[in-house]
Amino acid sequence: MKKYIPLFLLLAGAIACTDNKNTEPARTTPAGAAYSVEGKKVIAYSTADSSELRLTLTDTLVFADKAQPFENEIVVFVDPQKTFQTYFGTGAALTDASAETFYKLPKDKQAELLKAYFDKETGIGYNIGRTNINSCDFSSDMYTYVQDGDKELKTFNIEHDRKYKIPFIKEAIKAAGGQLNLFGSPWSPPAWMKDNNDMLHGGKLKPEFYNSWAMYYTKFIKEYEKEGIPVWGISVQNEPMATQRWESCLYTAEEERDFLKNHLGPTMHKEGLKDKKIIVWDHNRDLIYQRARTYFDDPEAAKYAWGIGFHWYEDWSGGQPMYDNLKRVYEAYPDKNIMFTEGCAESFNATRYKAWVLGEEYGRSMINDFNNGMVGFTDWNILLDETGGPNHVQNFCFAPIHGDTKTGQLIYTNAYYYIGHFSKFIQPGAKRIISSPTRSQLLSTAFLNPDGSVTVVVMNQGNERAHFYLWVNGKAAETVARQHSINTYIIK
Helix, strand or coil: CCCCCEEEEEEEECCCCCCCCCCCCCCCCCCCCCCCCCCCEEEEEEECCCCCCCCCEEEECEEEEEECCCCCEEEHHHHHHEEEEECCCEEEEEHHHHHHHCCCCCHHHHHHHHHHHCCCCCCCCCCEEEECCCCCCCCCCCCCCCCCCCCCCCCCCCCCHHHCEEEEEEEEHHHCCCCEEEEEEEEECCHHHCCCCCCCCCCCECCCHHHHHHHHHHHHHHHHHHCCCCCCCCEECCCCCCCCCCCCCCHHHHHHHHHHHHHHHHHHHCCCCCEEEEEEEECCCCCCCHHHHHHCHHHHHHHCCCEEEEEEHHHHHCCCCCHHHHHHHHHHCCCCCEEEEEECCCCCCCHHCCCCCCHHHHHHHEEEHHHEEEEEEEEECCECCCCCCCCCCCCCCCCCCCEEEEEEEEEEEEEHHHHHHCCCCCCCCCCCEEEECCCCCCCEEEECCCCCCCEEEEEEECCCCCEEEEEEEEEEEEEEEECCEEEEECCC
């Protein structure tokens, strides 16, 4: 099996992303001043199937005058004068499974992994992290932070996390330059708080424990911050409409709304945590509009919600991803943020490490979701072992990088490079702009960065090379997108 070379060993003379302080995502649609490419050049990076290109600097392009393109020419029209949502960032989940795998690897491979993900110059510059509150499927064991029946939470203790997860998160924060937007998500309350007396198999939170469970989030945040881990925010519940064989808990839209406005939101404020962000839904695109309407049409609930999170698993039965559902939310509630909070390639099989579809699934999703209003992207497990775990219910899946705990090697799937075409070159605070291809085999999104540069990502999902023009205000740079490739163009 061929082992991909780490990104930071491949890139020479890479353009470093400016380390901008994160700003709050906001939506604006002003008609800006005309954007001129006069005297600017285009730096091109490519990752392509059937080649050695992996986020590789491939070309420097120049603009030339070009008015109306001909009908048979392929063009990607970029219009920096039309701006939309603000980019927040990209990252992944730092789960128990990721942390346990990390500490089974040699020290040099641990350092390589941290640099590959979090270094802003030679890595792909992650700035978001997610972690589980209590155990999830990607934990080796089931656990909570309190003893059974402790409604007052007097026994609350995060000792379990001090073995692997907390040290790993600290390493990630350090590698990210000291700042990581970390949010926590619960998969289930303790079993004794639920009507099925089970952390697994769905069930609901009993009303008599609403206040205790709301306080549980605040305890988690405060205990993590005592450990030197700043917590940016929380989501209310991972996948609140899924009865899983692993940790899960069900809420209707109305139940989640009422828990937020009557218990969680007020408790967060009372406990001095009103600056922490709260994400609702945290499930698939399919029901996202109905859920958004239920939360955001209620002023008392909406005031506590920073935004709405979503996953990509609605197409599990063979249907198509419901990208347009994000646009409906973006159109109806432009003051609320839409963030991808989980997604992965399921059905792990080690023979598929090199499968090109692993990366293309990320590229297709990220482009469509950004174009429909997404502000940030959070991948699922940042690292898994050679089995696609560990996982206490055998729900194994892929991560962009796997650590083989038997050989001590890192295995890079092409998903890592596909994600990097966005996270490395789009700067936090960037505004999405128009990017419009003329042929369906090309997918594209674009952002105007705070430093004035423009990042354009173009994915060729077809079987043929595509010669095309990158066109901005009557000037164009000619280039090519190899078959089954993703390409990032930096105009600066």
